[in-house]
Amino acid sequence: MTGKLTPLAAAIALSLSVGAVNAELQTETVEYTVDGKTFTGYLAWNDSDQGERPGVLVVHEWWGHNEFARDQAEKLAAAGYTAFALDMYGKGKVTDHPKEAQAFMKEATGDPEKLQARFAAAMEQLRNHDTVDDNRIAAQGYCFGGAVVLNMARLGMDLDGVVSYHGSLGSPITPEPGDISARIQVYTGGADQMVPAEQVGTFVTDMQQAQADFSVTSFPGVQHSFMNPGADAIAEEFDMPVGYNEAAAERSWEGTMRFYQEIFAR
Template identity: 25%
Template sequence: MALETKWVQYGENQEYTGYLAKMDHVKDNLPAVIVIQEIWGVDAHIQDITERFAQAGYLAFAPDLYAKNGNRIEELRVERVEEVKAFLDSLPHTVWNNPEERQQALGELAEEKQNRVTKTFERMFGGMHSSNYIGQLLATSSYLREECGVSKGQGVASIGFCMGGALSALLACRDPQLKGAVIFYGNAPSEEELNHINCPVYGFYGEHDKRISDNVPAFAEQMEQNGKKFDYQIYKETGHAFFNDTRASYNVKAARDAYQKVLTFFNQMLVPEN
């Protein structure tokens, strides 16, 4: 059976845009999975993940957090984001967060390209905060539960990657009706925020992604102390972005295991027992 995919407008004033995928010809109401982007946006990889969950029997929906009223600002246009991604991929990963070495590499680019990459990099990595996106994510879960014909009245869960992983956790803090949240290598919410979590949370991390994975045990302890359900997996000899099969960081064994666990989790959270 083929997939039906499309971009849709939603929100109180139709100001938001999202990529929707479901199995073609399926008429039953489907539980919904919100797929929350990496910092690169709803690119081909995120669209592919969205389609995978559609093939698994869900209404899958990836909100484009960089678009308003159907358009992106100049610095976040798809080609500009891809240019930054290509620049960073040309460097050792250790350089990404080293301003001096990164600036040295930027200085080797042609002036016009250097200006474009710098502006988009600063916009993506320096000027974005989770609070900028939580309104759209809450509107997304509301749309899927209350307005989208295919998923109306059904449960909604979330999954996010890197930036989106942190946002998936934050959505669990802010949406009391969310059925479950999955974090892939994203930062944990504050302890004050996690007090409001009402659904189970599942996290997946890489051992070598120290900036994030070293904080997971403390996050787990906070969740336990606050009576929240949190399971997690830290994969040995694995780094950041191990689920992204378009990047050099992809780890097929970790990705395969995590995907199977996520499908089981969503089935438990979203599909009522007969």
């Protein structure tokens, strides 16, 4: 027998359906310390998925741990992963001005051992989460974060894979064959003035000499920060050579999802 729901029944049904949707995506802001300094991370996972699943670290752009980084963590959670948008600068160090961002980045990269310690501490936060299979961990980064994840791979950190989006490809770290265990994906813009063709070529040579398992995708005519929808406003306000590119962003994300399916296959 069918018929219209009474107003009370309809309200209950709506409440239950909304509750089910809200129950799927779970997020948590996490404060943790490294060398006595406080950092703020953001966990995201889908609690409608059962059991442990791979974890993915998200490393922010040079602006710091902002909404864009958290949005990426939520996208990963929707795809079936537990994600942790980490903090490489320290609590409260987030900005929308290039000069301040540059200062934050300079401080963070000034001591490579501290940078690695901050990354390692965030990895432990992710690994210790109840939903995470701590034997399946990857990392992805944007701009500054892209350079960070590549350097963590060069240092031989225990990662299944890393993905760099418009990240710097140069590094003072010169890995030897066998140093890099993580598989690597790089997405870069062919018109990225901050990651010129010469840098891409050197990266390819370095990775080949290190016998790394890697791929590089270059998008013709695409500028720096192509993954971030806010890049066009930044370009206009600060006259910076950056720009969002929807097609490149979608292809990069689709490629990343295929990459994770491959490296996490059990």
